Amino acid sequence: MSTTTKAEVVHTPTFTDGAEFRIPTFQVLKQDGTLHEGAQAPALDKDQALRIYRTMIFTRVLDERMLAAQRQGRLSFYMQCIGEEAAIIGSAAALDEDDMIMAQYREQGALAYRGFTTDEFMNQLFGNEMDYGKGRQMPVHYGSAKLHYMTISSPLATQIPQATGYAYGQKLAGDGKCTIVYFGEGAASEGDFHAALNMAAVHRVPVIFLCRNNGYAISTPSVEQFAADGVAPRAFGYKMDVIRVDGNDVLAVHEATRLARRMAVEENRPVLIEAMTYRLAAHSSSDDPSGYRSKDEEAVWREKDPILRMRHWLQGREWWSDDEEKEIQERLRREVLETMKKAEKRPPPPLESLVTDVYDQVTPELSRQLDNLKSHIRRYPDAYPKTAGQVRGGE
Amino acid sequence: MAKMNMLQAINNALDMAMAANDRVLCFGEDVGVFGGVFRATSNLQQKYGKDRCFNTPLVEQGIIGFANGLAAQGSVPVAEIQFADYIFPAFDQIVNESAKFRYRSGNLFDVGGLTIRAPYGGGIAGGLYHSQSPEAYFAHTPGLKIVVPRNPHQAKGLLLGAIHDPNPTLFFEPKRLYRASVGEVPEEDYRLPLGEAEVLKEGTDITLLGWGAQMEVIGQAVDLAEKEGISCEVIDLRTILPWDVNTVVESVLKTGRLVVSHEAPLTGGFASEISATIQERCFLYLESPIARVTGMDTPFPLALEKEYLPNHLKVFDAIRASVEF
Numbered sequence: 001m002s003t004t005t006k007a008e009v010v011h012t013p014t015f016t017d018g019a020e021f022r023i024p025t026f027q028v029l030k031q032d033g034t035l036h037e038g039a040q041a042p043a044l045d046k047d048q049a050l051r052i053y054r055t056m057i058f059t060r061v062l063d064e065r066m067l068a069a070q071r072q073g074r075l076s077f078y079m080q081c082i083g084e085e086a087a088i089i090g091s092a093a094a095l096d097e098d099d100m101i102m103a104q105y106r107e108q109g110a111l112a113y114r115g116f117t118t119d120e121f122m123n124q125l126f127g128n129e130m131d132y133g134k135g136r137q138m139p140v141h142y143g144s145a146k147l148h149y150m151t152i153s154s155p156l157a158t159q160i161p162q163a164t165g166y167a168y169g170q171k172l173a174g175d176g177k178c179t180i181v182y183f184g185e186g187a188a189s190e191g192d193f194h195a196a197l198n199m200a201a202v203h204r205v206p207v208i209f210l211c212r213n214n215g216y217a218i219s220t221p222s223v224e225q226f227a228a229d230g231v232a233p234r235a236f237g238y239k240m241d242v243i244r245v246d247g248n249d250v251l252a253v254h255e256a257t258r259l260a261r262r263m264a265v266e267e268n269r270p271v272l273i274e275a276m277t278y279r280l281a282a283h284s285s286s287d288d289p290s291g292y293r294s295k296d297e298e299a300v301w302r303e304k305d306p307i308l309r310m311r312h313w314l315q316g317r318e319w320w321s322d323d324e325e326k327e328i329q330e331r332l333r334r335e336v337l338e339t340m341k342k343a344e345k346r347p348p349p350p351l352e353s354l355v356t357d358v359y360d361q362v363t364p365e366l367s368r369q370l371d372n373l374k375s376h377i378r379r380y381p382d383a384y385p386k387t388a389g390q391v392r393g394g395e
Numbered sequence: 396m397a398k399m400n401m402l403q404a405i406n407n408a409l410d411m412a413m414a415a416n417d418r419v420l421c422f423g424e425d426v427g428v429f430g431g432v433f434r435a436t437s438n439l440q441q442k443y444g445k446d447r448c449f450n451t452p453l454v455e456q457g458i459i460g461f462a463n464g465l466a467a468q469g470s471v472p473v474a475e476i477q478f479a480d481y482i483f484p485a486f487d488q489i490v491n492e493s494a495k496f497r498y499r500s501g502n503l504f505d506v507g508g509l510t511i512r513a514p515y516g517g518g519i520a521g522g523l524y525h526s527q528s529p530e531a532y533f534a535h536t537p538g539l540k541i542v543v544p545r546n547p548h549q550a551k552g553l554l555l556g557a558i559h560d561p562n563p564t565l566f567f568e569p570k571r572l573y574r575a576s577v578g579e580v581p582e583e584d585y586r587l588p589l590g591e592a593e594v595l596k597e598g599t600d601i602t603l604l605g606w607g608a609q610m611e612v613i614g615q616a617v618d619l620a621e622k623e624g625i626s627c628e629v630i631d632l633r634t635i636l637p638w639d640v641n642t643v644v645e646s647v648l649k650t651g652r653l654v655v656s657h658e659a660p661l662t663g664g665f666a667s668e669i670s671a672t673i674q675e676r677c678f679l680y681l682e683s684p685i686a687r688v689t690g691m692d693t694p695f696p697l698a699l700e701k702e703y704l705p706n707h708l709k710v711f712d713a714i715r716a717s718v719e720f
Contacts, residue, residue, distance in 0.1 A: 100468075102464075131501070132500070132501045132503055133499065133500060133501040133503075134501040136498060136499055136501065137499050141499070143500050143501075143503050143504065144503070145503040145504065150467065150504060151499060151500035151501075151503055151504055153491070153492065153495070153499060155487060155491045155492070158460060158487065158488060158491065158492050160460070161456070161457050161459075161460025161461050161463075161464065161488070162460050162461070162463045162464035162467065162492070163464055164457075164460070164461050164464060165460065165461035165462060165463060165464025165465040165466075165467075165468070165472070166464035166465065166467055166468045167464070168461065168464070168465060169464070169465045169468035169469065169470040170468065172420075172446055172447075172470070173468075179464075191454075191456055191484075192456055192457070192460055192488075194454070194457075195452075195454040195456050195457025195460060195461075196457065196460065196461075198452050198454065198457070199451060199452055199454070199457050199461055202451075202452055203449070203451075356502075357497045357498045357501065357502045358497075358498050358537050358538050359497075359538065359540075359562050359637070360497070360505075360507060360561040360562055363590070363637045364637075364640070364641070365637055365640065
């Protein structure tokens with residue numbers, strides 16, 4: 001029955017403010033690449049560590065190049081994940097390859113880690129005929145069925161209760177899989193966050209909630225987002241296990257996620273992970289952070305760069321060299337640039353894709369609307385340069 | 396065949412769907428051991444276990460978000476919203492998520508297995524929040540299907556049709572008829588098609604169109620009209636979205652007159668969509684303005700419910716005005 005029946009009884013009014021609940025931050029790696037005193041050596045082997053590191057470099061290069069492309073007017077929109085690479089890639093690397101990932105929009109690192117190719121990224125960004133999403137969504141709204149990465153949608157936090165439901169289905173299927181769901185600390189203010197965590201705890205669902213607490217939701221600093229000590233303490237109210245990690249420490253993130261996954265899958269205990277990090281980039285290509293935060297503040301966090309921290313660790317183990325660093329940077333820059341040039345030249349999706357996938361079948365009314373559109377385009381071909389060629393000819 | 400009321404027919408449909416497929420799950424507020432506040436899910440938990448028929452916390456956006464995730468995973472969730480009046484907290488999950496899941500992913504992912512059941516409609520002294528008919532809000536949302544049954548036979552056949560349809564479907568149940576409507580229902584699994592209207596009665600002078608509980612009201616009005624020698628064609632739309640334009644067009648091309656009736660308010664109600672479409676498609680054949688007999692543009696009242704509702708006399712009045720125009 002009730003979880004409160006064992007509450008101690010008092011006979012004078014006694015308020016509890018919860019201030020005694022302070023959640024510590026789990027750190028393994030110092031910025032210079034050495035381990036903190038008392039920290040355990042991580043379970044990462046060389047191959048996986050290098051795969052994580054290369055993915056971090058890839059997303060950094062991709063982000064820098066694509067923001068530039070947006071500034072040049074070649075791309076309509078872009079969102080970088082700079083500063084948060086360790087939180088995302090470190091956690092994704094601790095999962096099974098066919099665990100489901102449900103993300104918000106700043107988690108391209110998880111998708112890259114699973115093997116989404118540069119070409120696949122570009123096709124979505126440019127919404128061309130090879131985009132899996134058929135050019136329907138804004139850039140950065142990636143999805144991949146084969147990589148178990150649920151297609152991103154813009155409404156914040158909607159994926160959180162969906163992750164609870166998805167993981168409930170995995171639990172019933174009994175296949176030992178779980179779901180991880182990523183969201184920012186701003187999205188955690190949505191009602192869907194509450195719904196999702198409560199339902200996951202009540203129904204004992206194998207889901208990992210990973211909050212990227214990067215200090216800002218667009219211009220809103222986290223002190224205007226919540227009064228409490230971050231997002232983590234909310235787990236107590238749902239009777240859920242929680243851990244806070246240094247989100248710029250890839251080893252801490254990986255270890256926390258590895259343990260959380262084990263609790264989720266083996267004991268059906270949902271877990272909340274709050275990864276403390278900093279959004280070094282602007283919110284998006286439509287945002288200028290100089291309107292709401294200082295360069296000095298950003299500089300402090302630039303010194304805590306998660307990629308640099310991991311590089312120091314790799315070099316300390318002699319798993320990585322300056323030459324390799326130079327080679328990968330140059331190779332990835334070239335690859336991103338060349339792939340982009342190809343993707344932006346590919347034609348747009350066919351006109352028919354406007355009306356397919358609304359339902360499993362195109363309805364008679366949608367066929368009629370498409371026919372009307374084709375007739376219209378035939379009358380004004382110059383106004384529709386992308387598609388006029390597809391409808392040339394008689395009625 | 397067996398004699399069932401609408402609740403028994405719905406319960407029978409759920410039972411049949413759960414028996415046929417392990418992945419069918421029923422959940423919502425009070426749906427578990429209690430069997431739902433209207434008892435539509437009676438005995439399902441006892442029969443199929445707590446994993447497949449269960450209570451959720453009291454959070455509509457959570458119920459539908461959870462259901463979306465389950466459906467994306469390949470399960471077949473049948474989520475219950477206790478009253479259609481309380482579906483609005485889940486509006487975002489339904490309109491921005493369920494409806495757009497397949498389209499936005501280029502068909503990589505879908506929530507086609509999803510069915511949302513909700514009791515709707517007035518006539519039970521339910522006041523503002525136990526009487527609403529919200530179908531028109533959802534009819535403006537490409538990607539959804541919306542179905543409303545009028546009797547036990549339809550309730551079972553359309554619900555099984557909705558559960559097996561590969562698109563997210565809202566299934567609005569006329570709660571006024573839950574126990575009041577009794578009829579013969581086949582005991583086997585049968586599915587009525589979605590997207591198809593049903594011509595209940597052929598006539599030549601005027602077409603009457605409605606859905607759900609309003610079909611009973613329309614039937615009473617038609618009885619009055621026929622006594623006066625007016626030949627009425629009666630159509631049950633059954634599916635609000637995507638709706639069966641051709642059946643209605645064919646009928647109005649023949650009769651030249653149309654009355655559409657629903658409980659929901661007039662402005663922005665689904666009768667507006669039907670009227671505009673029929674006016675475009677049947678302009679040269681219309682002999683009188685299309686009439687809409689609906690609830691008033693007010694919240695749903697308690698004490699003056701009878702005055703508010705589009706009853707058979709109001710429908711009859713509209714038939715007469717149309718024929719005499």
